[in-house]
Amino acid sequence: MIIAMSKVRILGPRERLPDVLRTLQDLSLLHLAPPEVTPGAPLDRASLGTSQQRERRHLQQVLADIDAGLDELHRRPAAASQPSARAAPADFVRWARVAWRVRREAERLRLQIVVLDEEKALILKYQQFFAAFRALLEAETHWPNATAYHVLVRGSDAGAIPKLRASLAAAIGADFEIYTQPLASGEIALLIVVAAPAARRVEQLLAQAQVQEIPVPAQYGGGGLAQAIPRMLERLGQIPAARDQALRRQQRLAREHGAELTRARGAVHDRLRELEAVPLTAVTPHAFVLEGWVPTRSRRTLADRLAAQYGDAVAVEEISIEEWESEQAPVVLSNPRLLRPFETLVGVFPLPRYGTIDPTPFVAVFFPAFFGIMVGDVGYGVVLALIGLAVHHWSRPTTLLRTVSEIIGPCALFTIIAGFLFGELFGDVGSRLGLKPLAFNRHEAMIPFLLLAVSLGVVHILLGMGLGIASTIRRHPREAMGRGVSMIMVILVILALLAAVKVLPRGFFTPAVIGLLVAFPALIVLEGVVAPIELLSTLGNILSYARIMALGVASVMLAVVANKMVGAIGSLAVGVLFALLFHLVNFAIALFSPTVHALRLHYVEFFGKFYSPGGVRYQPFGHWTPARPAA
């Protein structure tokens, strides 16, 4: 349900405004709304002074430093349930200094670790060459004043090496030598040592042949690969120690300042909220006015607390509902513990407007019921219940997984109940074991099942229309009357149809048709010319509930086919295996399809009749708390 709100006005001497704001922040009850300021009235909208604006900019910078520093140190604070203690001005000065220093140091350390990781990755890229060229480097040292080229050739191009040798001989004569070494990757490492005067010509040849030399990283260069390799190996040995040292410094930084910065984050957010609340107040030269919404059940708490703290200096008055009825009051949903998980399903839509209806209790009843009737199998229900229990056991409170497990519970319960009604236990295994349907056998009695599905649709849609009337009757009585006529016409159409197919006595038919003819002009007058189309659409909505029967029959048919596998295949073991596999597939489908279609029946058919989205979330002015983890 949507809890009742009261709009209150708080008045007091202007110099007490900061104190009152702090008290309200501690209470965390009032959803602030800027008071209406009419031209010519002595009331002005309050604004931040120059020093407050400067303080806000400064705090935003401090907050950016804190967030960046904590992120660098991988310190993500858990959702705090307690508001942070109010900080002194000296604390903010210290935190600004610490946050800036920690951020700078943490960024430097992270950069250092990244550079070390990149350097290590670079050296490791060369590692396979080290082994290959180490054997060849001996040869390089035998050629003083020579130039060496280090080249990799694909194994499949090994035939090109004699050609290269021939080309070099033709170009520069005998002033070169080629050494080869096969690599584990299948490539061949080539060391080409050339007398210095011929180097230029060799480079041209290599360029023409598009042969690329293995580049030596600049930081280890200055003497070719022969000189670079020992330097790179030495550096590779030093990197882990340097990285560990940087990590230790990072951890020490987190240990020394993490907790303090986490506290600072809360306090800075709180102070910023306090500053941002100032423009939501109105002031005269000597007084302030604050307005906002508070849950009606908490109004007394708010008034008592302010009275206890400020006595007669601050007054709290309730604004009568007539004055704010047309305004957007904030919305907070409050449902019993068992129904609360279903708020997640309603939460897919924007919040309902204040003064309309929260559909959560209806979703909590009809969603599991539709799901259960579609799956309708004791065996599947038990398996689903076990899955729900497992998910509940392994999930943390307040996470999405925990909510899902709490929705699975009622769904499993309704599935088991429907399973007994239809006499199904893993398809027709139940009937083979003597389980009798309490209602009817879905496998055979499709028409009764169809009638059940459409009847559920009638109940659900009429309930939706009734809720639509209830949610509009106070603010828009004419619209509510139109909806009422529409609802009566739907009932009359159903009565006429039932009388026509002799489910009801024939005597119902004529009065129902006369009633329709009388109601039709009233509908046009109240709802306009599109009303008949909407009426037809409502009848289509009712027929849409036939999907409950269709999915239910598909589910039982697949289960029966799965059971037939046992006898259909020669080997009993293989047959059982196939049957289990089929049941697994059917169960997976049973989890997905009925969920989607039960949701669709709610979102499209049911909500369309009364749901009025666009509510403003109730956000009381209070202490900042970090966002909760998603799962």
Next chain:
Amino acid sequence: MDAVVITTLAAALAVAIPALATAWAQSRIGPAVAAALAEKPELNTTAILMIAIPETMVILGFVVAAAILFR
């Protein structure tokens, strides 16, 4: 032609034609939904519902087929 054959054929067509229509509709919705999800992942529930909406055709086709077979 035998009445049973005609009835069975009618029931088969009652499912088959809406099934083809559903498949065509979903083939058009699928890429659009995928594109929308790439930009706004928070629309996932709406996306699933959009995919499920054309299934109404085949479900109603199935109901008609059942009515033909079990009349």
